[in-house]
Amino acid sequence: MTDTAPGLGSTAPDHAAPDHAAPDHAAPGLAVALDEVALLLRPDDDVAVLTRELPAGTRVATTRGELVLPADVPRSHKLAVQDVAAGQPVHKYGQSIGRATTGIRAGEHVHAHNLGMDDSERAYEFGTVHAELPDRPEDRERTFLGYHRANGKVGTRNYIGVLTSVNCSASSAKMIADQFRGLALDAFENVDGVVALTHQSGCGLVPGSVGANTLVRTLRGYAQHPNFGGLLVLGLGCEMVPVQSLVDGLDLPADTIVETLTIQDTGGVRATVKAGVERIRAMLPELDARRRAPAPISELVLGLNCGGSDGYSGITANPALGRASDRLVAAGATSVLAETPEVFGAEHLLTRRAVSEEVGQRLLQRIAWWQEYAVAGGGSLDNNPSPGNKAGGLTTILEKSLGAVAKAGQADLSAVYEYAEPITERGLGFMDTPGYDPVSVTGLVAGGANVVVFTTGRGSVFGCRPAPSIKVATNTEMFTRMADDMDLNAGRIVDGTATLDAVGDEIFEKILATASGEKTVSEELDIGQEEFVPWQLGTVT
Structure with missing residues (x-):
């Protein structure tokens, strides 16, 4: 067995597969x-x-x-x-x-x-593999057009968020945001929209518990996200996560406009919706006056995710995304892999790339936690491949993980984060998240990802406002069938019409264009509000 595998070398030939004219069903006699x-x-x-x-x-x-x-x-x-x-x-x-x-x-x-499943123990090494990333001096000079926030962060979008402290305020938040759909923002072309961030928790939690802390960390992460220029923080008024706790002591950019409301103090749902709409309308002129300006690509934080994977994921879209990720990292930017259950079986490849044993051990600790968590729930991590994954040719979690880690390219692993922790280290990081796409990406965006690239083989229609989501198809058949939902087709690598390097470069350029304001298909379809799904952990009383 060789030591080369996704993340250490190419996961498919560097040159495209030959474009043969053989029929789809080869004649049995030939x-x-x-x-x-x-x-x-x-x-x-x-x-x-x-x-x-x-x-x-x-x-x-x-x-x-x-x-x-x-x-x-x-x-x-x-x-x-x-x-x-x-x-x-x-x-x-x-x-x-x-x-x-x-x-x-x-x-x-x-x-x-x-x-x-192969349950053999894997041998772990730390920091034994270091790949020299392609040196492109011109990349370090590249810029994107972003919104410069007062704290030095750069946003790729300019949204207003209606952030809810508890599920009890979810309906009111959606009613408020719905008033700004359609033509309502036509006069404010520099405001990307109003998004209601609703969830199923906020009360019945044990104060100070892992579940409560995870929810608060997620909500506070969204509150300070550079893609939000304005916030309306909305609660009921008697919940365990008070409205003010989501912004008190938070290092918000000084130019983030913040308003707070509680339904009980405002006089009920109707009065709250009216007041919320008025406060957002008052924000619009100031936010619309803001303009994009050049920013170095080192200010990009790329979230890496995949969903609806198939047998081509680890051959086309994932390694092509890995090449784009490596280019960003080499230019000083940040890229973060996630979905811990979907690196199980390939984690030994990541520990070899860790910048220190401490970083590698942090990853292994999260893997061990997940193994115990799965057993406690009556399952195992090998239950992970979904019916759609299996229909697409993936059989075990080992196979799925080996293809999934290809999204991380070959860069050194510089940091491991808990769910929704602030992403602070440049380079390639890893965030502990579930494999379930909305929960995983919610954690990445809470950490600060301002662009997400999402690869899919079966066909996901995922969005994740306020961060744009670029969807990359792994195969041409699905891309053609779902062309209105895909941004880029990596299936051409298998078709023989493009190379991994060429598609990787296309993804890189698509990231810069999207960061500069070019809309993704999910944004054009107004998808991404319902995909805000914080990870629910712990006891609910």
């Missing part, structure tokens, strides 16, 4: 070359990933001999290219993605029916 129908990611891998569906009886010529498929194998699924004995590890990316639950013959479809 042998087709493996590289015409599949991607073998490492020479010693036991499986290859199909780039088209192959029917039973298809003959495939490989360097190890000719295979005959005993059954149909779907596109993006795994084809065994050599025999694997029962109980032996199955390798993809040069790493184990599980163990064969039965003997696997070359030519067979490898999936949940014959591949299970």
